[in-house]
Amino acid sequence: MHVLAEEHRTKRKRIRRSLSWQSIDRDPTKRPYSKVEKVIRRSFRYVAFVLCCFAVSFNSWRYLSYLVDKDEAKALPQGDLTLVTFAGDNAHANTTEASRAILLRESLKSCLRIFAAHRVLVLGTSPSTCRLARNVHPNIRCILLEKQLIRTKDLIAQILHHVITDFVVFSNAPGSLPKQLKSELAGVSGLLKHFVLFRRHAEYVALVEGIKGSARDKQSITPLNYLAFPSRNLEAAIRSGHAHSDCDLGWGLLLSLLSAPGTKAVEVPPVTRTSRRQNVDARPTETAIANRLLVLYNSSWAHYKVEGSCPNCRLVKNEMLDAVGLAARLADSRGIIGVTSLQYQQVDSFLNWFCWATSNGISNFFVIAEDTRSFGFLQNMGISTILVPGAPVRIMRLHAQQKSWLQVTNFKGAAVSSIVEAGFHVVHFRPETVWLQDPLPSIEHDCTLMTVAQQGSKHLGDLLFIRSGAAGLSFWHKFTTCVQKGIASFPRDSALASGYSEVEDMCLGQVLLSQRTGQQSRTLVCKFLDDFAASYDSFFLKRTHQKRGTWPRLLQYKKGAPPNVDLLMQQHGMWLSQEGNCLQSATPSRPQRTQPGYHLIIRVLTFSRGNALRRLLNSLANADYKDREDVKLTLQVSIDHPGEDAGRALRRSHAEVMDIAKHFQWKHGNYTVIHQPSPLGLLTQWIGSWSPESEEEIMLVLEDDTEVSPLYFQILSRMIEKYYFDPLNFDPRMYGFGLQKQETVVGREQAAVPAKSISTILGREALFKYQLVCTWGAVFFPEHWKEFIRWFVKHRKEKKFDPCLPNTASTLWYNTKGKSSRMWSIWFIRFAFEKGWYNLYLNLPDGSALVTNHREGGLNFKEHRGPSNSMTLNASLIGMELPPTEEIPVYDYFFNKIDSPGALENRMQQYAGLSRSEMCEPGKIYD
Numbered sequence: 001m002h003v004l005a006e007e008h009r010t011k012r013k014r015i016r017r018s019l020s021w022q023s024i025d026r027d028p029t030k031r032p033y034s035k036v037e038k039v040i041r042r043s044f045r046y047v048a049f050v051l052c053c054f055a056v057s058f059n060s061w062r063y064l065s066y067l068v069d070k071d072e073a074k075a076l077p078q079g080d081l082t083l084v085t086f087a088g089d090n091a092h093a094n095t096t097e098a099s100r101a102i103l104l105r106e107s108l109k110s111c112l113r114i115f116a117a118h119r120v121l122v123l124g125t126s127p128s129t130c131r132l133a134r135n136v137h138p139n140i141r142c143i144l145l146e147k148q149l150i151r152t153k154d155l156i157a158q159i160l161h162h163v164i165t166d167f168v169v170f171s172n173a174p175g176s177l178p179k180q181l182k183s184e185l186a187g188v189s190g191l192l193k194h195f196v197l198f199r200r201h202a203e204y205v206a207l208v209e210g211i212k213g214s215a216r217d218k219q220s221i222t223p224l225n226y227l228a229f230p231s232r233n234l235e236a237a238i239r240s241g242h243a244h245s246d247c248d249l250g251w252g253l254l255l256s257l258l259s260a261p262g263t264k265a266v267e268v269p270p271v272t273r274t275s276r277r278q279n280v281d282a283r284p285t286e287t288a289i290a291n292r293l294l295v296l297y298n299s300s301w302a303h304y305k306v307e308g309s310c311p312n313c314r315l316v317k318n319e320m321l322d323a324v325g326l327a328a329r330l331a332d333s334r335g336i337i338g339v340t341s342l343q344y345q346q347v348d349s350f351l352n353w354f355c356w357a358t359s360n361g362i363s364n365f366f367v368i369a370e371d372t373r374s375f376g377f378l379q380n381m382g383i384s385t386i387l388v389p390g391a392p393v394r395i396m397r398l399h400a401q402q403k404s405w406l407q408v409t410n411f412k413g414a415a416v417s418s419i420v421e422a423g424f425h426v427v428h429f430r431p432e433t434v435w436l437q438d439p440l441p442s443i444e445h446d447c448t449l450m451t452v453a454q455q456g457s458k459h460l461g462d463l464l465f466i467r468s469g470a471a472g473l474s475f476w477h478k479f480t481t482c483v484q485k486g487i488a489s490f491p492r493d494s495a496l497a498s499g500y501s502e503v504e505d506m507c508l509g510q511v512l513l514s515q516r517t518g519q520q521s522r523t524l525v526c527k528f529l530d531d532f533a534a535s536y537d538s539f540f541l542k543r544t545h546q547k548r549g550t551w552p553r554l555l556q557y558k559k560g561a562p563p564n565v566d567l568l569m570q571q572h573g574m575w576l577s578q579e580g581n582c583l584q585s586a587t588p589s590r591p592q593r594t595q596p597g598y599h600l601i602i603r604v605l606t607f608s609r610g611n612a613l614r615r616l617l618n619s620l621a622n623a624d625y626k627d628r629e630d631v632k633l634t635l636q637v638s639i640d641h642p643g644e645d646a647g648r649a650l651r652r653s654h655a656e657v658m659d660i661a662k663h664f665q666w667k668h669g670n671y672t673v674i675h676q677p678s679p680l681g682l683l684t685q686w687i688g689s690w691s692p693e694s695e696e697e698i699m700l701v702l703e704d705d706t707e708v709s710p711l712y713f714q715i716l717s718r719m720i721e722k723y724y725f726d727p728l729n730f731d732p733r734m735y736g737f738g739l740q741k742q743e744t745v746v747g748r749e750q751a752a753v754p755a756k757s758i759s760t761i762l763g764r765e766a767l768f769k770y771q772l773v774c775t776w777g778a779v780f781f782p783e784h785w786k787e788f789i790r791w792f793v794k795h796r797k798e799k800k801f802d803p804c805l806p807n808t809a810s811t812l813w814y815n816t817k818g819k820s821s822r823m824w825s826i827w828f829i830r831f832a833f834e835k836g837w838y839n840l841y842l843n844l845p846d847g848s849a850l851v852t853n854h855r856e857g858g859l860n861f862k863e864h865r866g867p868s869n870s871m872t873l874n875a876s877l878i879g880m881e882l883p884p885t886e887e888i889p890v891y892d893y894f895f896n897k898i899d900s901p902g903a904l905e906n907r908m909q910q911y912a913g914l915s916r917s918e919m920c921e922p923g924k925i926y927d
Contacts, residue, residue, distance in 0.1 A: 081182065082165040082231075083115045086123045086172055087133070101132055108136045111177055121162055156256060160234040168234070170253055171226040178225075180310065185228050187310030188266050194233055196257045198302075199225040199268040224254070233257050258328070266315065267302035303329075323415035326366045326384050327424045335468070336440055337419060338365030338427040341412055343404075344374040344394055350431035352575055354383065355582035359902035360438045365427075368415065370408050381580070386415070405487045405500050413480035420466060420473050428464045430501065434555035434574055437903040439463060439532070442553060447526035448472055451508065452533045452554065461504040462533070462556050475511060482507035528554075540568045543914065550894075551907060573909020585835065585905045587732035588783035591695035593725055597630030599697045600720075603689045605682070606704035607640040610656035612856050613704045617664050620702075623710050625668050628717055633669030637661045640685060641676045683824040687792060692782030698724070699785065700739075701778045705856040708777070709871040712739060712850040714878045715842075716779065722882045723840060724781060729885040731769075733901050735784035735832070738774025738841045741849035741869040746772055746808045746829065747894030758895060762843045767883065769838045769890040771904070773828045776868070777851030784837065791831050803830035804920035806911065808893060811920055829893070836904030838890060848872035 087104050111120065117139035124130045130142035143162060159168060167185055171177055178184075178199075188197050234257075258265055304315040327337040342350050350367070357365070366384040369375035373394045378385040388411045392404070416426050427440065443450055443465050449472065450465040466472040486503040512525055531545075534552040538544045545552055555574065557565050569575045576583045602620065606613045620635065639661060642654050661673045680688070690699045698720060702708070719737055723729050743758050762768055795801045803826050804811045810829045832838065842849065848870040855868060890898040898904060911919065 080119065080165040081115065081167050081169055081185070081228075082119050082121060082163045083111055083177075084121045084123065084159050084163070084168060084170045085111075086170075087125075087129050101128075104129070104132055105136055108133060108140065111171075112137060114177055114179065114181065119165065121159070123159075156234055156253065160231070163231050163234070166231060167228060168231050169226055169228045172224070181226065181228065184268055184306070184310040184313070187313045188306065188315070189230070191315055192264055192266065192304075193230075194260070194263045195229060195266050196233065196254060196263060197228040197266045197268065197306075198254060227254055227257075229257060233260060233263060264303040266304045266306060267318075268306045322418075323366075323386060324418050324422045324424075326386065327419045327422065330364050330366060330384060331424050332364040332440070334425070334440075335423065336364060336425045336427060336443070338362075338429060339368065339412070339416060339419070340365070340429050340431055341368040341370055341388075341408055342374060342431050343370045344377070346431050347374055347377055348577065351381075351577040351580065351582075352569075353431050353433060353435065354381075355576035356435050358582060359576070359584070359905060360435060360900035361902060362435065362438055362440075362900070368408070368412055370404060406484060409480060409483050409487060413476070413484075416466070416476055417473060417480075420468050420476060423468050425468050425472075426466045428461070428466065430462050432557060433462050434557070435553065436551055436555055436906075437553040438899045439528075439553040441899050442528055442532055444526055446524060448524045449475060449512070450526045450528060451512070452556070453527040460556070461501065461508050463528075463554055464508070478511045478514070479507055482511060536565065539910075540565075545910075551903075551910070573906050576906070588781070588787070589732070590727050590730040591725060591781075591783075593696060595696075597628075597632065597696075598720065598725070599632040599634065599694070601690065601697065601699045602633070602635045603699060603701045604635070604637045604704060605640075605685045605689070605701065606637060606657055606661070608642070608650055608653035608657060609704050609856055610653060610660050612854065613637075613657055614660050615707055615854075616702060616704055617660070619707045619710075621664075621666065621668075623708060623713050625713055628713070631717065634672070635666050635669065636672045636674060637664075638674045638685060638689065639676065640681070641679050643679045683827075686824040687789065690780070690785060692786060695782055697782050699780050699782075701780070702851070703776065703853075705854050706776050707852050707854065707867075707871065708739075709848075709850045709873065711872060711875065711878060712777075715850060715880075718878070718882065719840070720779075723885055731885045731901075733835075733837050733904075734769060734781075734840055734885075735788075735837045736774075736781050736839055737779040738770075738839045739777030739779065739850040740774055740841075740853065741844075741847065742770060742772065742774065742841045744772060744809075745893075745895045746805075746810055747892070759843065759847065761895065762889075764845065765843055765889060766880065767840060767888045768843055769840055769888055769901075770895070771829075771832050771838045771891070771893050773825055773832060774839055774841070775825050776853040777849075787835075788828060788831050791834075792827055795827075800916060802916060802920050803827045805830060805833055805893070806914065806919055815920065833893065834908040836901070836907065838901070838904070840888070844872055844874075844877070846870070846872070846874075848874075 085107070108120070108122075117137040118141070120137075120140045122130065122133045122140060122142040123145055124133065124142055125145055127144065130144055133140045133142045141162065159170075167189070169177070169181065169185075185197060188195055254265070257263055302318050305318055306313050307316050308314055323339075331337040340350070357363075366386065367378055369378060369385050369387045369391065371391050371394050372387065375385055375387040375391070388408055390407065416428065419426055427443075447465070448467045448469070452460045452463050466476055483503055486507060487500070531550055531552055533554040533556055534545050536557050539552075539555060557569070604613070604616060604620075617637075625631075625633070639654075639657055642650055646654075658673075658675065664671070676685075686701065689701060692699075700716075716737070716739070723731065723734065723737075745758065795803070802814065804814060808829070810826050813823055814826050850872060852871050853868045855866060890901050890904075892898055892904060
């Protein structure tokens with residue numbers, strides 16, 4: 001047994017030796033390796049194996065990291081953040097390239113303690129910036145921006161395209177972000193939906209730490225520590241179109257975000273930033289941007305302040321704002337802010353101005369209150385107001401006025417200067433004016449200053465526009481200094497005894513004269529056009545504008561001078577303020593829909609034209625009504641009765657019309673033939689055509705010489721759903737639609753002014769709102785039609801009432817028709833003018849329309865003229881894009897574009913001083 005075991009062990013050793021790697025690599029005929037050689041060879045092989053494993057593992061880790069950055073980031077958890085930092089040459093313009101590289105590297109390393117690398121987005125202006133960012137961490141994303149495209153709007157678009165998280169953090173100095181940023185953002189987001197959370201440095205000027213060099217290495221860092229906001233706010237900022245390209249990117253982004261409706265600014269208490277290089281004096285740069293930032297930094301204009309530690313923090317509303325704060329909050333998309341100052345004695349005049357401004361949609365203004373009584377009154381009215389420091393309760397007259405005016409001039413001068421320095425444009429106005437229309441669209445882009453000139457020479461301070469920049473700021477400083485000197489000499493100078501406004505007018509003329517005579521002046525002074533403003537004499541005494549049928553944007557007057565100006569203002573409907581409230585004209589409310597669909601009544605008016613009626617009824621029957629089973633259709637044919645003096649031919653034609661209507665087959669709903677028992681005439685046919693029973697009932701009126709397109713119903717249905725039933729697009733001043741091609745300009749037809757081509761003016765505008773009523777294919781809304789019927793019944797009973805309008809073709813029609821009752825449209829033209837209402841028309845590119853008029857011989861045309869236009873057969877129009885109602889332009893009877901539809905409401909009151917003959921006799925009007 002012992003011998004057998006020994007042989008077995010020997011055999012196993014032999015087999016093991018034959019399978020070893022030495023036996024494979026080593027030639028058996030050569031000398032075997034020694035023990036030392038075997039150890040060395042094994043060591044080398046182990047080292048090579050370990051190195052191969054390490055290489056494979058490292059490359060696999062980098063590949064997996066890339067996948068995480070590319071794919072896993074697409075499904076980020078809710079509430080995650082993306083850091084966006086701008087690392088271009090403009091970010092630190094006063095430093096060298098090496099200094100910027102050091103600053104960027106250290107900032108990115110610091111921010112990686114808070115943000116994951118694939119959540120960091122760097123906006124760079126050079127390839128070296130992106131290479132440096134990726135050297136810090138390969139997963140940092142970098143976008144290369146072209147230098148000429150570095151504007152706030154382009155920045156927002158780039159961020160929106162690459163951000164995939166719910167929240168965005170923007171910072172030019174990411175290394176200084178606080179660790180509690182996420183808790184602050186979480187706390188505020190639980191209280192507000194649309195907000196911008198920002199934090200500032202307590203010190204505006206700081207030095208780049210660790211950088212050696214000359215004074216050029218000193219760096220003015222933006223006071224914004226960071227901006228944090230929901231990513232959805234970016235889309236709203238782009239839609240608002242508000243881009244502050246002349247500000248620092250951080251502040252420009254903040255102001256652009258706040259321009260979106262409903263967005264609130266929330267400020268976290270600022271942090272203190274100190275420099276470690278105590279041996280170097282810190283001072284701000286002397287650039288214009290630095291000055292603007294310094295002004296913004298010193299202001300306090302956030303909507304809310306954060307108190308306590310988030311997420312258990314609370315928001316406190318910020319009630320005290322300075323001038324720049326109000327400008328940042330209230331300025332419009334062009335950066336324009338209105339400023340005025342007043343005493344309590346001027347409150348009535350200001351409230352009248354306020355009512356007119358509100359009716360025109362103007363809200364970008366604030367008031368400097370000269371006494372505490374006016375301040376409290378305006379605050380209770382909800383009007384943005386700043387109180388002059390040290391203001392009395394109420395300014396008494398005589399000796400107290402000089403001190404008050406000096407105090408107000410100093411404060412207002414500093415306030416306007418700070419606003420202009422902050423990059424906003426200022427409109428300085430007086431409360432003793434009426435803004436009949438919004439004057440801001442008349443401001444020219446190239447003008448540094450714009451003033452109202454009296455008789456083409458004397459400049460008035462009733463409205464003064466100052467553009468931001470060095471030239472505007474220099475003018476305002478000279479103007480304020482001049483006013484201060486004028487007020488100081490007020491008691492001794494009898495020429496200035498008429499008031500503070502005369503001092504301003506005198507200084508305005510002097511400073512503008514010095515600006516024009518300066519050899520190196522870069523100030524471009526412009527005057528508003530002659531029709532821009534109306535004086536007391538031209539408006540109330542000479543009635544120049546009323547007779548011409550033109551409407552100024554600004555009405556100038558002085559309360560109490562002359563003594564009857566207040567009464568004239570009320571008689572002419574210029575006084576819209578009553579007991580602290582604004583008088584508003586009633587407009588129909590939006591319809592309350594109870595069920596899907598609506599009831600469309602098609603009313604056909606006819607008398608004796610059989611062939612025309614047959615053509616119209618066939619076109620209605622052949623139209624496309626599919627896919628709208630929820631719409632109830634009712635076709636009514638109203639046939640007027642011939643008079644007793646009607647001849648045989650007329651009676652035969654009338655009988656033919658009766659026969660055609662009786663045997664017509666209508667397969668799309670209810671059909672009714674209405675035979676009038678007595679002669680009505682066209683006016684009564686129109687007026688008595690409809691008595692609406694509900695808000696879901698709409699009427700389409702067609703005269704028998706018209707014809708409809710096969711597509712009319714499909715397009716009309718979309719317009720009704722969009723602009724009548726949609727609460728977001730319902731316009732209470734729009735009384736209906738016009739399906740014809742409208743080319744008639746009612747105003748100036750008889751004023752020796754060449755008629756305008758509507759198609760030429762509109763260009764590619766597919767829809768437009770126009771005051772003129774449609775007579776060939778008119779669609780009316782129920783509440784608006786009821787209001788017209790009430791108005792017509794009231795004025796029809798007045799024997800001395802004529803539906804005339806000066807300087808319009810409708811007045812000529814009324815006179816040439818012998819002031820008869822045949823033309824109903826004249827009455828509706830006057831009604832729409834008094835109400836300030838308008839119609840909605842299509843402007844198709846090929847000149848076609850949904851309805852055409854064949855202009856048959858009859859009341860309006862003595863002989864047949866043929867179709868007025870072609871009918872559209874383009875089926876693609878059914879799916880045409882319908883813009884929001886606020887984007888559709890509005891035009892008055894003279895086809896002047898109206899910026900604010902509310903300006904149309906009170907135009908009729910301006911004719912209060914004209915007699916009946918002046919209203920209706922063109923020979924006395926167009927002189």
